[in-house]
Amino acid sequence: MSWTSVARKDFQDARRSRVLWALAVVFLALAAGVASLYAFVPNITAEPEVSTIGLLGFLASPVTLFVAVASVVVCYKSVAGEAESGSGKLLLSLPHTRRDVILGKVVGRGLVLTIPVAVGLVVMLAVVFAGGVPFSPVDYAMFVVVTLFFALAYAAVFVGVSASTTSTTRAATISVLLLVLFELAWDVVPLGAWFVANGFQVPRGVSAGNLGARPDWVAFLFQLPPSGAYQNAIGGFLSGSGSEPFFLTNWFSLIVLTLWALVSLAIGSARYQRTDL
Template identity: 35%
Template sequence: MSTETGASDSTGGSASSSVNLESVRAVAKKDFQDSIRSWLFWGLSVFFFTLMAALAGFLSWANPDDLTTIGFISLVSQVCKLVIPLIALMLGWKSIAGERETGSIKVLLSLPHSRRDVLIGKLLGRTAVLTLSLIIGFLIGMVAVAVAVSEFSFPAYIAFLAMTIVYGLAYMSIAVSLSSLTRSTTMAGAAMFGVFVLFYIVWNSIQSALGLLMNRGYIEGVDYTATNFAGQQVERTRLPDWAQFINMVDPGNAYQNTITLFSSLSSDSIGTTFNEAAFPNGFPFFLQDWFSGIILLFWIVVPLAVAVYRFDRVDI
């Protein structure tokens, strides 16, 4: 669907326009090709291959008889939970802020590309770099994983790769969106650092703080009966549902909770992330596996929607 590109006025605003798919494709293709020619793409591919092969070798050495595909995925996902955001934030850091800082964004917008086309094209181009490097690294590393585990499940492994790509897209959406709202790479870098601190320090601290407040009686917890290792019934207390929901909104936690979805694709099995005894009436909807996918989708769509609205109105 072709549209007329909104021209910038004297105050730097631009007329709103719908998305031109051909224009988006052109921006994404150029951004992707520029990255392919650099060391970054090949460096990422080698990194992901080395990560999978090294972890497979180490886990096989540490646990030679009992390592399963799902067990491997469960452990590797903890590493990916930290590594993927760092890579996505670095890839998206200068995507638009760098071009605004050098002034090349004006040249790009002088071509038949609207601001929305540029924003979405940059997101798709950077995501394609991360996605292709993940696919290359994971598929080559799959040989080492297949040798290391006792019974390899190809469907579960591919599902894990797909979910890791979605997780990377969520953080790439956050990164490119923030980059579009900042005037310089310094400000964009500070924003990326802030996002990382938010989800890996502040978010976890909130959960710990809520637990401390519950233990001191400032928050009313939910009592339940559980069985300990000796087979005895004991009374315990968990955080209320609203506190559990806060924890689930973190994209990293949502990503790791999707691991239970892969059990149906393998002869292996993995227990639920949450204590079933703490929820005798069944898990609330936001603790169920499918909702983790909704959370990741939220972090893809919402930052992009906010950026599209704001980027149309900022002074370039």
């Protein structure tokens, strides 16, 4: 298949660069450091005893931030860089369609992003065993699978952004703005929507640091960005599902991640099809 050739070449190019190795070292240090804090520093969390679920919950936030930032670094030049340099014309002179290029880039850059994450999570097991943290293979495997799926979804989002422009500067700007929106500024969106829906009044019981009893639709808005969907999915798989509505379940959060990937690629692909290289 043509897209596999694009993915293979894209991954081989990245493997020869310093990006893959730098990401592997950074995530390995991050995973080992966070696991060491949890395993060896007393009272680092409010839990009375250490556990696999506690460790993975402790690890979820730094993993989220690493994957988000690393996906921008790895993916923002994936399509726009070749369009800007002119190598995109050469690529399309081979028996590849533009859809092959985008799909191949997602797979290639996705591997560049997920391999360091997978290696870091596997090596982290040494810290888990050294620290005497009770180990649950099922919970750990579920965390790894959902995390890798999250990384692939974020890679697809930023490959879609890269495919929507022929300028690496614009691709970088849009990617960073989305990163800031998703990771730093998103909480304003559900709170603002709740404020408006409540007649431009602060809902009863809400104060600084206390959201009171949030309506289900507000909770869903908090979980709508890729990072929010990932953390909700992790929390649901590790702690079990309750009586929440279907749109707040862990499985629906995986659907949200899938939609982020597909919609981003659809928009990027539509713009790339019309681009004059």
